[in-house]
Amino acid sequence: MISIIQSALQNSLSYSAYRxxxxxxxxxxxxxxNEQSADLLHYSELNEVRMNRLEKTLKMDSEVLEKLQNLKSKQTWLVISEGWCGDAAQILPIIKLMAEASENIDLKIVLRDEHEDLINQFLTNxxxxxxxxxxxxxxxxxINHWGPRPEGAKNLIIDYKAKHGIVDEPAKIALQKWYLDDKGISTMKEIVAMLQ
Structure with missing residues (x-):
């Protein structure tokens, strides 16, 4: 797996280059x-707006900030993403904010479809x-890995799917509202807990 990760790092983007x-x-x-459709373009456009808003409004949790600033060893945070992914749009700005809080964190991003060998090592169900x-x-x-969603968001989707049998547009709207209400706190706390 180390060679797959190193290959991904060589082809990674900075946050600003990704945006x-x-x-x-x-x-x-x-x-x-790899796939192109009107729906994926629409989701990409929505996500652009979400990320712009989050970059202006996200606030760092003080406990999380302290833990990040006390991080002693150098780390690279490699995120597997795509521009059309609603979860990624909600989470990437949080990860960026966290990475900026520590001089020991270097944030890199790769596209999932361009790194199939990498994502195949980290499948979710x-x-x-x-x-x-x-x-x-x-x-x-x-060292560790996290994703694709914080626990509360994951449970929302699991419960919705159990009740309705599918993840449809109302589920996606409920998920985006969950992210809005949470303000990134769950994501920050779950990620920083893995750094102990």
Whole structure:
């Protein structure tokens, strides 16, 4: 797995390069990923707005900030994402804010569909669910991984699917409302708990 991770790191993007790539593709009427559709383009456009809002409104939890600032060893946080993914749009700005809080964290992003060998190492119930955060030490060894959703969001979808049999548009709306109400706190606390 180390060679798969190192290969992904060599082809990774910074957060700003990822945002620029997604924006340029939207301008060209496209989304990231192997599949192209009007729906994926629409989700990419929605996510662009969400990420812009989150970048302006997210606030760092004080306990999380303290733990991040006390991080002693260098780490790379490698996130597997796609521009059309609603969960990624809600979570990437949180991860970026956390990475910026510590001089010991280097944030990198790769596209899932361009790194199938990597996502296949981190399936969720057999699915290529994203985003996935891989926490790596300075030698690119895996320390831990997280994703695709914080526990509360995951449970919302599990409960909805149990009741309705599918994840449809009302489920997606409920999920986005959950993220809005949570303000990133669950994601921050779950990720920082893995750094102990």
């Amino acid at each position: 620029t790539l997604v924006s340029k593709l939207i301008d060209d009427g496209k989304s990231t990923g 057999g699915a290529k669910s994203i985003p996935k955060l891989l926490i790596l030490d300075e030698n690119a060894n895996l």
